[in-house]
Amino acid sequence: MLRFFLVFAGIAVTALSGNPKTAFADTNRFQVVDTDRAPWPAVGRLNVVGYDRIAMCTATLIGPQTILTAAHCLFDGRTGKAHRLDKLRFVAGVRRDQNSGVSSVDCVRYPKGHTYIGTPKLKDTKLDVAVVRLSRPIEVTPAAVFSPSNTKQITRETRLQAAGYRRSRKFLPTLDANCRLDGVKDGVWVTTCATEKGASGGPVFINVDNQLVVAGVLSAKLKQSRSIAVPFTKWSDMLPFDACPSSAAK
Incomplete structure:
Protein backbone atom coordinates (compact mmCIF):
# COMPACT_ATOMS: atom_id res chain seq x y z
CA MET A 1 0.00 0.00 0.00
CA LEU A 2 1.31 3.48 -0.85
CA ARG A 3 1.95 5.50 2.28
CA PHE A 4 3.27 8.91 1.25
CA PHE A 5 0.86 11.82 1.17
CA LEU A 6 0.58 15.45 0.12
CA VAL A 7 -1.73 18.09 1.54
CA PHE A 8 -3.94 19.65 -1.13
CA ALA A 9 -7.14 20.04 0.87
CA GLY A 10 -9.77 22.16 -0.85
CA ILE A 11 -7.81 22.79 -4.04
CA ALA A 12 -9.99 22.99 -7.14
CA VAL A 13 -8.77 21.05 -10.14
CA THR A 14 -9.19 21.68 -13.85
CA ALA A 15 -11.01 19.03 -15.87
CA LEU A 16 -9.25 18.06 -19.08
CA SER A 17 -12.09 17.24 -21.45
CA GLY A 18 -11.67 18.96 -24.76
CA ASN A 19 -14.73 21.16 -25.17
CA PRO A 20 -13.76 24.26 -23.10
CA LYS A 21 -11.15 26.73 -24.31
CA THR A 22 -7.74 25.15 -24.33
CA ALA A 23 -5.31 25.65 -21.44
CA PHE A 24 -2.00 24.42 -22.78
CA ALA A 25 0.65 22.75 -20.67
CA ASP A 26 4.39 22.97 -21.20
CA THR A 27 4.48 21.27 -24.59
CA ASN A 28 8.25 20.88 -24.35
CA ARG A 29 7.52 17.97 -22.03
CA PHE A 30 5.55 16.08 -24.68
CA GLN A 31 6.91 13.71 -27.30
CA VAL A 32 4.82 12.62 -30.27
CA VAL A 33 4.07 8.91 -30.44
CA ASP A 34 4.05 8.24 -34.16
CA THR A 35 4.19 4.44 -34.11
CA ASP A 36 1.79 1.55 -34.49
CA ARG A 37 3.58 -0.67 -31.99
CA ALA A 38 1.67 -1.86 -28.92
CA PRO A 39 0.12 -0.38 -26.86
CA TRP A 40 -0.41 2.70 -29.04
CA PRO A 41 -3.08 1.35 -31.43
CA ALA A 42 -5.22 0.76 -28.30
CA VAL A 43 -5.03 4.41 -27.21
CA GLY A 44 -7.62 6.53 -28.95
CA ARG A 45 -10.05 9.42 -28.91
CA LEU A 46 -13.50 9.35 -27.37
CA ASN A 47 -15.45 11.84 -29.44
CA VAL A 48 -18.77 13.47 -28.57
CA VAL A 49 -20.53 14.72 -31.66
CA GLY A 50 -23.39 17.23 -31.55
CA TYR A 51 -25.08 19.66 -33.88
CA ASP A 52 -23.05 22.60 -32.53
CA ARG A 53 -19.74 21.10 -31.46
CA ILE A 54 -17.32 18.21 -31.36
CA ALA A 55 -15.78 17.47 -27.95
CA MET A 56 -13.03 14.96 -27.27
CA CYS A 57 -11.25 13.04 -24.55
CA THR A 58 -8.77 10.18 -24.55
CA ALA A 59 -9.61 6.54 -23.81
CA THR A 60 -7.79 3.21 -23.86
CA LEU A 61 -8.95 -0.10 -25.26
CA ILE A 62 -8.43 -2.67 -22.47
CA GLY A 63 -10.53 -5.46 -24.01
CA PRO A 64 -11.86 -6.13 -27.52
CA GLN A 65 -15.05 -4.20 -26.65
CA THR A 66 -14.03 -2.33 -23.51
CA ILE A 67 -12.44 1.07 -23.04
CA LEU A 68 -11.28 2.95 -19.96
CA THR A 69 -11.69 6.73 -19.64
CA ALA A 70 -12.53 9.54 -17.22
CA ALA A 71 -16.15 9.66 -16.09
CA HIS A 72 -16.52 13.40 -16.62
CA CYS A 73 -15.84 12.87 -20.34
CA LEU A 74 -19.28 11.29 -20.58
CA PHE A 75 -21.07 14.39 -19.29
CA ASP A 76 -21.94 17.75 -20.81
CA GLY A 77 -20.10 20.36 -18.77
CA ARG A 78 -22.68 22.99 -19.66
CA THR A 79 -25.75 21.07 -18.50
CA GLY A 80 -24.31 18.49 -16.11
CA LYS A 81 -26.26 15.77 -17.93
CA ALA A 82 -24.77 12.60 -19.37
CA HIS A 83 -24.16 12.63 -23.10
CA ARG A 84 -26.50 10.46 -25.13
CA LEU A 85 -24.74 7.20 -25.87
CA ASP A 86 -25.53 7.46 -29.56
CA LYS A 87 -23.40 10.62 -29.68
CA LEU A 88 -20.26 8.84 -28.47
CA ARG A 89 -17.64 7.35 -30.79
CA PHE A 90 -14.36 5.71 -29.84
CA VAL A 91 -11.69 5.98 -32.51
CA ALA A 92 -8.69 3.79 -31.71
CA GLY A 93 -5.12 4.57 -32.72
CA VAL A 94 -5.74 7.90 -34.40
CA ARG A 95 -2.76 8.75 -36.61
CA ARG A 96 -3.50 11.86 -38.66
CA ASP A 97 -6.16 10.62 -41.12
CA GLN A 98 -5.74 6.95 -40.16
CA ASN A 99 -7.06 4.90 -37.24
CA SER A 100 -7.15 1.36 -35.87
CA GLY A 101 -10.93 1.06 -35.69
CA VAL A 102 -14.13 2.88 -34.74
CA SER A 103 -17.07 1.88 -32.58
CA SER A 104 -20.15 3.43 -31.04
CA VAL A 105 -21.01 2.86 -27.37
CA ASP A 106 -23.55 0.46 -25.85
CA CYS A 107 -23.34 1.16 -22.11
CA VAL A 108 -21.21 2.63 -19.33
CA ARG A 109 -20.17 1.46 -15.88
CA TYR A 110 -19.27 4.00 -13.16
CA PRO A 111 -17.82 3.39 -9.70
CA LYS A 112 -20.35 2.99 -6.92
CA GLY A 113 -21.32 6.38 -5.57
CA HIS A 114 -20.22 8.33 -8.64
CA THR A 115 -21.94 11.64 -9.35
CA TYR A 116 -20.96 14.32 -11.82
CA ILE A 117 -19.44 17.47 -10.30
CA GLY A 118 -18.82 20.34 -12.68
CA THR A 119 -16.09 22.04 -10.63
CA PRO A 120 -14.44 19.25 -8.67
CA LYS A 121 -12.05 19.48 -5.78
CA LEU A 122 -9.24 17.02 -5.33
CA LYS A 123 -11.30 14.67 -3.17
CA ASP A 124 -14.02 14.54 -5.84
CA THR A 125 -11.77 13.06 -8.53
CA LYS A 126 -11.32 9.63 -6.94
CA LEU A 127 -14.42 8.35 -8.75
CA ASP A 128 -13.71 10.15 -12.02
CA VAL A 129 -13.33 6.97 -14.03
CA ALA A 130 -15.61 4.91 -16.25
CA VAL A 131 -15.50 1.59 -18.07
CA VAL A 132 -17.31 1.70 -21.40
CA ARG A 133 -18.71 -1.21 -23.38
CA LEU A 134 -18.39 -0.71 -27.12
CA SER A 135 -20.96 -1.79 -29.69
CA ARG A 136 -18.49 -3.94 -31.58
CA PRO A 137 -14.99 -5.34 -31.09
CA ILE A 138 -11.98 -3.42 -32.34
CA GLU A 139 -9.37 -5.69 -33.85
CA VAL A 140 -6.21 -4.46 -32.17
CA THR A 141 -4.37 -5.83 -29.17
CA PRO A 142 -5.84 -4.23 -26.03
CA ALA A 143 -3.52 -2.48 -23.60
Whole structure:
Protein backbone atom coordinates (compact mmCIF):
# COMPACT_ATOMS: atom_id res chain seq x y z
CA MET A 1 0.00 0.00 0.00
CA LEU A 2 1.31 3.48 -0.85
CA ARG A 3 1.95 5.50 2.28
CA PHE A 4 3.27 8.91 1.25
CA PHE A 5 0.86 11.82 1.17
CA LEU A 6 0.58 15.45 0.12
CA VAL A 7 -1.73 18.09 1.54
CA PHE A 8 -3.94 19.65 -1.13
CA ALA A 9 -7.14 20.04 0.87
CA GLY A 10 -9.77 22.16 -0.85
CA ILE A 11 -7.81 22.79 -4.04
CA ALA A 12 -9.99 22.99 -7.14
CA VAL A 13 -8.77 21.05 -10.14
CA THR A 14 -9.19 21.68 -13.85
CA ALA A 15 -11.01 19.03 -15.87
CA LEU A 16 -9.25 18.06 -19.08
CA SER A 17 -12.09 17.24 -21.45
CA GLY A 18 -11.67 18.96 -24.76
CA ASN A 19 -14.73 21.16 -25.17
CA PRO A 20 -13.76 24.26 -23.10
CA LYS A 21 -11.15 26.73 -24.31
CA THR A 22 -7.74 25.15 -24.33
CA ALA A 23 -5.31 25.65 -21.44
CA PHE A 24 -2.00 24.42 -22.78
CA ALA A 25 0.65 22.75 -20.67
CA ASP A 26 4.39 22.97 -21.20
CA THR A 27 4.48 21.27 -24.59
CA ASN A 28 8.25 20.88 -24.35
CA ARG A 29 7.52 17.97 -22.03
CA PHE A 30 5.55 16.08 -24.68
CA GLN A 31 6.91 13.71 -27.30
CA VAL A 32 4.82 12.62 -30.27
CA VAL A 33 4.07 8.91 -30.44
CA ASP A 34 4.05 8.24 -34.16
CA THR A 35 4.19 4.44 -34.11
CA ASP A 36 1.79 1.55 -34.49
CA ARG A 37 3.58 -0.67 -31.99
CA ALA A 38 1.67 -1.86 -28.92
CA PRO A 39 0.12 -0.38 -26.86
CA TRP A 40 -0.41 2.70 -29.04
CA PRO A 41 -3.08 1.35 -31.43
CA ALA A 42 -5.22 0.76 -28.30
CA VAL A 43 -5.03 4.41 -27.21
CA GLY A 44 -7.62 6.53 -28.95
CA ARG A 45 -10.05 9.42 -28.91
CA LEU A 46 -13.50 9.35 -27.37
CA ASN A 47 -15.45 11.84 -29.44
CA VAL A 48 -18.77 13.47 -28.57
CA VAL A 49 -20.53 14.72 -31.66
CA GLY A 50 -23.39 17.23 -31.55
CA TYR A 51 -25.08 19.66 -33.88
CA ASP A 52 -23.05 22.60 -32.53
CA ARG A 53 -19.74 21.10 -31.46
CA ILE A 54 -17.32 18.21 -31.36
CA ALA A 55 -15.78 17.47 -27.95
CA MET A 56 -13.03 14.96 -27.27
CA CYS A 57 -11.25 13.04 -24.55
CA THR A 58 -8.77 10.18 -24.55
CA ALA A 59 -9.61 6.54 -23.81
CA THR A 60 -7.79 3.21 -23.86
CA LEU A 61 -8.95 -0.10 -25.26
CA ILE A 62 -8.43 -2.67 -22.47
CA GLY A 63 -10.53 -5.46 -24.01
CA PRO A 64 -11.86 -6.13 -27.52
CA GLN A 65 -15.05 -4.20 -26.65
CA THR A 66 -14.03 -2.33 -23.51
CA ILE A 67 -12.44 1.07 -23.04
CA LEU A 68 -11.28 2.95 -19.96
CA THR A 69 -11.69 6.73 -19.64
CA ALA A 70 -12.53 9.54 -17.22
CA ALA A 71 -16.15 9.66 -16.09
CA HIS A 72 -16.52 13.40 -16.62
CA CYS A 73 -15.84 12.87 -20.34
CA LEU A 74 -19.28 11.29 -20.58
CA PHE A 75 -21.07 14.39 -19.29
CA ASP A 76 -21.94 17.75 -20.81
CA GLY A 77 -20.10 20.36 -18.77
CA ARG A 78 -22.68 22.99 -19.66
CA THR A 79 -25.75 21.07 -18.50
CA GLY A 80 -24.31 18.49 -16.11
CA LYS A 81 -26.26 15.77 -17.93
CA ALA A 82 -24.77 12.60 -19.37
CA HIS A 83 -24.16 12.63 -23.10
CA ARG A 84 -26.50 10.46 -25.13
CA LEU A 85 -24.74 7.20 -25.87
CA ASP A 86 -25.53 7.46 -29.56
CA LYS A 87 -23.40 10.62 -29.68
CA LEU A 88 -20.26 8.84 -28.47
CA ARG A 89 -17.64 7.35 -30.79
CA PHE A 90 -14.36 5.71 -29.84
CA VAL A 91 -11.69 5.98 -32.51
CA ALA A 92 -8.69 3.79 -31.71
CA GLY A 93 -5.12 4.57 -32.72
CA VAL A 94 -5.74 7.90 -34.40
CA ARG A 95 -2.76 8.75 -36.61
CA ARG A 96 -3.50 11.86 -38.66
CA ASP A 97 -6.16 10.62 -41.12
CA GLN A 98 -5.74 6.95 -40.16
CA ASN A 99 -7.06 4.90 -37.24
CA SER A 100 -7.15 1.36 -35.87
CA GLY A 101 -10.93 1.06 -35.69
CA VAL A 102 -14.13 2.88 -34.74
CA SER A 103 -17.07 1.88 -32.58
CA SER A 104 -20.15 3.43 -31.04
CA VAL A 105 -21.01 2.86 -27.37
CA ASP A 106 -23.55 0.46 -25.85
CA CYS A 107 -23.34 1.16 -22.11
CA VAL A 108 -21.21 2.63 -19.33
CA ARG A 109 -20.17 1.46 -15.88
CA TYR A 110 -19.27 4.00 -13.16
CA PRO A 111 -17.82 3.39 -9.70
CA LYS A 112 -20.35 2.99 -6.92
CA GLY A 113 -21.32 6.38 -5.57
CA HIS A 114 -20.22 8.33 -8.64
CA THR A 115 -21.94 11.64 -9.35
CA TYR A 116 -20.96 14.32 -11.82
CA ILE A 117 -19.44 17.47 -10.30
CA GLY A 118 -18.82 20.34 -12.68
CA THR A 119 -16.09 22.04 -10.63
CA PRO A 120 -14.44 19.25 -8.67
CA LYS A 121 -12.05 19.48 -5.78
CA LEU A 122 -9.24 17.02 -5.33
CA LYS A 123 -11.30 14.67 -3.17
CA ASP A 124 -14.02 14.54 -5.84
CA THR A 125 -11.77 13.06 -8.53
CA LYS A 126 -11.32 9.63 -6.94
CA LEU A 127 -14.42 8.35 -8.75
CA ASP A 128 -13.71 10.15 -12.02
CA VAL A 129 -13.33 6.97 -14.03
CA ALA A 130 -15.61 4.91 -16.25
CA VAL A 131 -15.50 1.59 -18.07
CA VAL A 132 -17.31 1.70 -21.40
CA ARG A 133 -18.71 -1.21 -23.38
CA LEU A 134 -18.39 -0.71 -27.12
CA SER A 135 -20.96 -1.79 -29.69
CA ARG A 136 -18.49 -3.94 -31.58
CA PRO A 137 -14.99 -5.34 -31.09
CA ILE A 138 -11.98 -3.42 -32.34
CA GLU A 139 -9.37 -5.69 -33.85
CA VAL A 140 -6.21 -4.46 -32.17
CA THR A 141 -4.37 -5.83 -29.17
CA PRO A 142 -5.84 -4.23 -26.03
CA ALA A 143 -3.52 -2.48 -23.60
CA ALA A 144 -2.57 -4.53 -20.57
CA VAL A 145 -3.93 -3.46 -17.19
CA PHE A 146 -1.91 -3.32 -13.99
CA SER A 147 -2.53 -6.18 -11.59
CA PRO A 148 -3.43 -5.21 -7.99
CA SER A 149 -1.12 -8.00 -6.86
CA ASN A 150 1.82 -5.89 -8.05
CA THR A 151 1.04 -2.88 -5.85
CA LYS A 152 4.40 -3.00 -4.09
CA GLN A 153 6.11 -2.25 -7.40
CA ILE A 154 4.81 1.33 -7.30
CA THR A 155 6.90 3.73 -5.23
CA ARG A 156 7.78 7.38 -5.40
CA GLU A 157 10.67 6.44 -7.69
CA THR A 158 8.43 4.61 -10.17
CA ARG A 159 8.56 6.17 -13.61
CA LEU A 160 5.16 7.03 -15.06
CA GLN A 161 4.27 7.66 -18.70
CA ALA A 162 1.12 9.68 -19.37
CA ALA A 163 -0.41 9.65 -22.86
CA GLY A 164 -3.25 11.53 -24.48
CA TYR A 165 -4.70 13.29 -27.50
CA ARG A 166 -4.10 16.81 -26.29
CA ARG A 167 -5.79 19.81 -27.86
CA SER A 168 -2.45 21.18 -29.05
CA ARG A 169 -2.06 18.03 -31.20
CA LYS A 170 -5.43 16.39 -31.81
CA PHE A 171 -4.48 13.74 -34.34
CA LEU A 172 -1.37 12.18 -32.84
CA PRO A 173 -0.96 10.98 -29.26
CA THR A 174 1.66 12.71 -27.18
CA LEU A 175 3.46 11.39 -24.15
CA ASP A 176 5.09 12.74 -21.02
CA ALA A 177 7.49 9.84 -20.80
CA ASN A 178 9.34 10.70 -17.64
CA CYS A 179 7.11 11.75 -14.77
CA ARG A 180 6.48 10.22 -11.36
CA LEU A 181 4.07 9.78 -8.51
CA ASP A 182 4.37 12.83 -6.26
CA GLY A 183 1.98 11.62 -3.59
CA VAL A 184 -1.41 10.16 -2.71
CA LYS A 185 -4.27 12.19 -1.31
CA ASP A 186 -7.96 11.30 -0.88
CA GLY A 187 -7.47 8.10 -2.86
CA VAL A 188 -6.02 9.71 -6.01
CA TRP A 189 -2.52 10.00 -7.38
CA VAL A 190 -0.89 13.40 -7.56
CA THR A 191 1.67 13.12 -10.35
CA THR A 192 4.32 15.31 -11.95
CA CYS A 193 2.95 14.42 -15.41
CA ALA A 194 2.30 17.42 -17.63
CA THR A 195 -1.05 17.51 -19.39
CA GLU A 196 -3.65 19.70 -21.05
CA LYS A 197 -7.24 19.59 -22.28
CA GLY A 198 -8.18 16.62 -24.44
CA ALA A 199 -6.04 14.24 -22.36
CA SER A 200 -8.75 13.42 -19.81
CA GLY A 201 -9.24 9.69 -19.63
CA GLY A 202 -5.80 8.99 -21.03
CA PRO A 203 -3.69 6.14 -19.70
CA VAL A 204 -0.94 6.47 -17.12
CA PHE A 205 1.44 3.64 -17.91
CA ILE A 206 4.13 1.97 -15.88
CA ASN A 207 6.66 -0.53 -17.16
CA VAL A 208 6.23 -4.05 -15.81
CA ASP A 209 8.61 -6.68 -17.19
CA ASN A 210 9.29 -4.56 -20.29
CA GLN A 211 5.60 -4.08 -21.01
CA LEU A 212 3.67 -0.83 -20.59
CA VAL A 213 0.57 -1.46 -18.50
CA VAL A 214 -2.25 0.92 -17.58
CA ALA A 215 -2.05 1.76 -13.88
CA GLY A 216 -4.02 5.01 -13.78
CA VAL A 217 -6.44 7.24 -15.68
CA LEU A 218 -5.79 10.96 -16.14
CA SER A 219 -8.52 13.04 -14.57
CA ALA A 220 -7.52 16.66 -14.05
CA LYS A 221 -4.77 19.24 -13.84
CA LEU A 222 -3.41 20.80 -10.67
CA LYS A 223 -1.43 23.99 -10.40
CA GLN A 224 2.35 23.95 -10.63
CA SER A 225 2.58 21.32 -13.41
CA ARG A 226 0.89 18.57 -11.47
CA SER A 227 -1.91 16.30 -12.63
CA ILE A 228 -4.40 13.95 -11.01
CA ALA A 229 -4.77 10.30 -11.97
CA VAL A 230 -7.32 7.78 -10.71
CA PRO A 231 -5.32 4.68 -9.74
CA PHE A 232 -6.18 1.09 -10.59
CA THR A 233 -7.42 0.55 -7.01
CA LYS A 234 -10.50 2.64 -7.86
CA TRP A 235 -11.51 0.83 -11.05
CA SER A 236 -10.00 -2.65 -11.16
CA ASP A 237 -13.09 -4.11 -9.46
CA MET A 238 -15.24 -2.93 -12.40
CA LEU A 239 -13.42 -5.32 -14.71
CA PRO A 240 -14.12 -7.31 -16.75
CA PHE A 241 -17.07 -5.65 -18.46
CA ASP A 242 -18.17 -8.43 -20.78
CA ALA A 243 -21.82 -7.50 -21.35
CA CYS A 244 -24.25 -4.65 -20.84
CA PRO A 245 -27.09 -5.04 -18.34
CA SER A 246 -30.30 -6.03 -20.07
CA SER A 247 -31.81 -2.69 -19.06
CA ALA A 248 -28.92 -0.58 -20.41
CA ALA A 249 -29.84 2.14 -22.89
CA LYS A 250 -28.63 1.73 -26.42
